[in-house]
Amino acid sequence: MNLEEKNGVCYLTFDLLKNEDVKYGFSTRIGGVSTGVYDSLNFGFHRGDSEENVRENYRRMAKALGMNYERMCLSKQTHTTNVRVVREEDAGNGIIRPLPYDNVDGLITNVLDLPLVTFFADCIPLIFFDPKKRVVALAHSGWRGTVGKIGRVTLEKMHREFGCEIKDILCCIGPGICRDCYEVSSDVAEEFCKAFGKEVAEKKLLRPSLFHPEDPEKYMLDLWTANKLVFLETGVLEEHIEVTDYCTRCHPKLFYSHRIMGANRGNLASFISL
Ligand SMILES: [Zn+2]
Numbered sequence: 001m002n003l004e005e006k007n008g009v010c011y012l013t014f015d016l017l018k019n020e021d022v023k024y025g026f027s028t029r030i031g032g033v034s035t036g037v038y039d040s041l042n043f044g045f046h047r048g049d050s051e052e053n054v055r056e057n058y059r060r061m062a063k064a065l066g067m068n069y070e071r072m073c074l075s076k077q078t079h080t081t082n083v084r085v086v087r088e089e090d091a092g093n094g095i096i097r098p099l100p101y102d103n104v105d106g107l108i109t110n111v112l113d114l115p116l117v118t119f120f121a122d123c124i125p126l127i128f129f130d131p132k133k134r135v136v137a138l139a140h141s142g143w144r145g146t147v148g149k150i151g152r153v154t155l156e157k158m159h160r161e162f163g164c165e166i167k168d169i170l171c172c173i174g175p176g177i178c179r180d181c182y183e184v185s186s187d188v189a190e191e192f193c194k195a196f197g198k199e200v201a202e203k204k205l206l207r208p209s210l211f212h213p214e215d216p217e218k219y220m221l222d223l224w225t226a227n228k229l230v231f232l233e234t235g236v237l238e239e240h241i242e243v244t245d246y247c248t249r250c251h252p253k254l255f256y257s258h259r260i261m262g263a264n265r266g267n268l269a270s271f272i273s274l
Helices: 050-063 143-146 150-162 186-196 223-234
Strands: 004-005 009-013 023-027 083-085 106-109 116-120 124-130 135-141 170-173 183-185 206-207 218-221 239-241 268-273
Touching: 004 050, 009 050, 023 050, 023 116, 050 116, 050 268, 083 150, 106 116, 106 150, 116 124, 116 135, 116 218, 124 223, 124 268, 135 143, 135 150, 135 268, 143 150, 143 223, 150 170, 150 223, 170 223, 183 186, 186 206, 186 223, 223 239
Parallel strands: 083 106, 170 239
Antiparallel strands: 004 009, 009 023, 023 268, 106 135, 116 268, 124 135, 124 170, 183 218, 206 218
């Protein structure tokens, strides 16, 4: 990943998409107008920040990425594996009109100039681009989304709805909480064992806790590797996957982290548009 800056707005890009004809970026905290715990590039409208500041943050990001602010289409994330196909009539959802849906953790579109937006603060952003069929998608993959394999759900929907071949799709795994920061309890660990079987041990998805080494009920969980496994088992080519090395908890100056800040924070966001 690369940290880029335009008009003071800082965002991250992937090497995998460097030469692709697609507009996209993953936000940082840097370059917005929000203050206090939202300092400064907050994209969450309903977290207590001023609406006008959040709108200005969207305008700045849209300008930096060369996107149309008024046509952005936002998700409504509730840790589901629901992925919505976005059509022309969805342009502006959450920006110029209230969201007409709830429980949407992934978005797919083939419509030109219709930017998709999903939100994060430790959960894992998934970013998809099929350069052959010209289809883009975003998904939100926290531990529940990862156990539910929202990466696979999104890929299969791209195939079903738009005829994308899985082997053509480029898949990026963006900034979220790293395995050395993400302690989970045994109930979450059990869900991973059910979802990933023997790969939990083979790929070391769960390790002993770094924070509570004596507690056998605590584990460190590797969401990045788990999401990569989901891509590989769905048929994505290994060379079509890029995994970030930016952890949202390790870099508090760059990102909001739910584990550090709790609910008093802004939202980071993924953006992508044809
Ligand atoms: Zn970390």
